[in-house]
Amino acid sequence: MFVQELAPLAGSLALSALVAVLPLATVLVLLGGLRMRAHHAALLGLLVALVVAIAVYRMPVVQAVSSGLQGAAFGLFPIMWIVVNALWIYRITVRTGHFDVLRRSFGRVSDDPRIQALLIAFCFGALMEALAGFGAPVAISSVMLVALGFTPVRAAVLALVANTAPVAFGAMGTPVVTLAQVTGIPLDTVSSIVGRQTPLLALFVPLLLVIIVDGRRGLRETWLPALVCGIAFGAVQFAASNYVSAQLADIGAALAGAAALVALPATRKPAREEVRAAVLTGVATETLDRPEDRGEIVRAYLPYALIIVIFSLGQVPPVKRLLDSVTWKFHWPGLNVVGSNGKPVSGNTFSLPFLNTGGTLVLIAGILTVVALRVAARDAVREWGATVHELRFAILTVMGVLALAYVMNLSGQTTTIGHLIAGAGAALAFLSPVLGWFGVAVSGSDTSANALFGALQVTAAHQAGLSPELLAAANSSGGVLGKMISPQNLSIACAAAMLPGEEGTLLRKVLPWSLGLLAVMCLIVVGQSTVLSGMLP
Template identity: 45%
Template sequence: MSTFIAMPDAVAGSVALSALVGSLPLITFFVLLLVVKARAYVCGGVALLVALAVAVVGFHMPGDLALLSATQGAVFGLFPIVWIVVLALWFYQVTVLSGRFEDLRTLFDTIGGGDLRIQAILIAFCFGGLLEALAGFGAPVAITATMILALGLKPLKTATAVLIANTAPVAFGAVGIPITTAGVLTNLDPANIGAVVGHQAPFLALLVPSFLLLIIDGFRGLREAWPAALVIGVTFAVAQWWSATYFSYELTDVVASLAGLAAAVIFLRFWKPKGADAVRDRLGVAKPASPESLTPARIWMAVLPYILVVAVFGTAKLWTIGVDIPAALAATDIAIPWPGLDGRLLNADGEPITNTVYQFQWLSSPGTLLLIAGLLVGLIYSLFNAHGKFRLSLGNAVAEIGRTFWRMRFAALTIMAVLSLAYVMNFSGQTIAMGTWVAGLGAAFAFFSPVLGWIGTAVTGSDTSANALFANLQKTAALEAGLDPHLMTAANTSGGVVGKMISPQSLAIAATSVAMEGKESAIFRSVIWWSVGLLLLLCTLVFLQSNVLAWILPGN
């Protein structure tokens, strides 16, 4: 059977020309999305066809290998990605069906002093950061979007806010998986990579709460509520820096999110935003009814789902006392060499690559852990909320899984198409060609290094996938250019966090969550300049850290 080696200069022996040809699928996708305004899953499907054609004609990949690459990507998109997103939405729906979500809203209303802007920051940034720490893979966008939409904010502003809020936490998402992946692929210490990311992401975290005020209520909102945004942003950033540098990069987002929320609770006891009703009038949001007084028992039941999420994920990811639960769960993963593909894709040394082995994480997947947590919530609610407004049966909670899958059907098609696209581009050498061309910039590569992570995450929707694509390339380019490989690998991770908001996967999730299916292009136009602006800021920061600001990095 034929084999294939991906070459960065496959098109006419030119890396530049190969990079240009390799970018055609991405150009196709965004032209269809922005100009034609086609649905995201249509854009993904057409771009996939272009990627297959480029792989076969331009990069000389055997047609059967290109098609098999697409199938592996589609299956990976379905499980675990779609599985995680659907279960995250279902988990939220269980709280809605139980009636307890209204109590959670009231709790946020109480903490936020009735100010919609502060509530949005607490939900999208602090609570979303906690969800990113535990689940990642789109779950924070899905859950926080539905929560903020329920507060009365308009759909487009809601989608924009949650996508931008889901930036700084992404690098440490899903218990630090992007950084762990980078460490595995580069043979660099992931703790050192995480510490460097901890000196980049906090700069974004410091700014994001203020950006949310601008998005929600313009410069007037920033002028009226900046003290709260500053306190939350500074606290989150400092906690993120401390945890990544001195404590644990895996728990960085947990520490930062809880610290930001605690700082908000304390600060808002002494400072109150002005004009909460005026804000609602300006935004066209109806004034909510006077919130009911919450008893301690109702507060406990309202926050119980998220306590259980922390407990389930914390146990599954970190518990090693007596029984190494993470290792036990990992042992249940089933490695499936992809039929017809495994062993036929080779690296430059002629050895088979390992990415053709599909890991079926049926038990250790964050989606399955969300299912376990949700079933526990449904069981507890059915036992202790058997009457009145909080009535919920376990059967109804389980039936909601099917309804959620149906609701997410078009988003699932988009995700599967985009992951198929990513796999074809990766295995055929299209992404490697683009990355190699950028890496040929020499010392100036330090400035452009985050762009690779930005591109990788924009294509795949995952910072983990972006590191899988480019982490080793970043290390190699850094060594050739005399740069710090930890800094460049970290820059790939940090660049990915500002690319996630424009990824088709994230756009589809946000659109579905705020009932804007088919209008992903409007959301894209709303977030693209925020993404580009933050990318330029990050590029400048990394470039300075490679020379004049090298002293601020850990170990210097």
């Protein structure tokens, strides 16, 4: 048995936290500063995590290695399982020519790349986050934007920055449901407070997206569609999370944002040629006068319609129970970890949801797409193999990053950092979103960050005389802003946009947005703990 220690280094929480942050700092410096290839940076970061776990936290070698292997397994399945199958569907549609049809169809809704970015990265990405999560929105949105003519780097940055406002209620509300479970706070309370924080982000994010696409000119010319989209998204997310259901918040918000955007007359205003030339690579500048067969248009949208339908059906209670029945849960070999609170940690067990996981549901949609588009089975299998080969380094990167995260979590390194931040006293209202942000940056998951730090936020709030409900919600709301800098998500974006080894480039581009939005969220939480307390239920 290994019992985690909060302050293993000379009994000092501060010194222990300083050492505990080294693995993640190693990865970020190697990626953003030294521009090392991502899979090399991930493996070196994992090595640092193992050394700290064994030498400082006195974790047995077998258990440290075993925790890393469990993280690598989770990185392979379900994380990269989603990305592989999402990109496979894209390759199939490219092979059959239907993605060209889809691109021309989007061009008829609006030929303005700034509007297309809002529709795909923000609205469609939010819908994918609501139904799937775990990297699917970043992967699919990046692929679609590249196919529409966006440069790969810009497409990846747009997908990463857009994947913020919907994250707290993503994957059918899983992050807030987990937060309620680990804190003991009623789900309705957690959902309603988060629903009074993240909708404010939805007002900013669409405006940031048009700036990323086209700078000040983009903001000056398309601020109205961006603002209308953000207001519609935020209003419905607030209403659903407070008065309907946390599980439905993002679905309704994504559809409302898209509907408001399409209904706005300014959306259909043609973009000037110099705008398109400055933003796009030229792929999407072909004429839109070519007549399109209605059946071809239906088949072009079919893969994504199938994804939405299959994921929606997967949430119907009888179907969900059936899918869940094919899940293998077992004790992970070599692990026997007890937390500093004396209770066994959840990481001792491992779950393999063979059917009720995003990657399998996307695979089913892909198989149906192959049948509908009349692709030969041999060609479909060949494309799947080519997809795996293309993603081989991204797969290695994600496995390395998740191995690092699991070593940090199971050895107690992440908990040490969390307790240091939680001991900030009166400053905790400002720092509580930072704790969630850090948790997501390490794990790539708002759900994981809530499981790690949710209860800690409540305990610290009681000690500091602050609202435990507010700080618990702040953990989730702040966490969504760490997703864009998570090495896991950076690798997924690079893989989808076909940017091998460019994770450092993406990190440098999205880090300022992540920190800027985090500062805004910190101020929101401080305000809600003081002068804006009337915002709380």
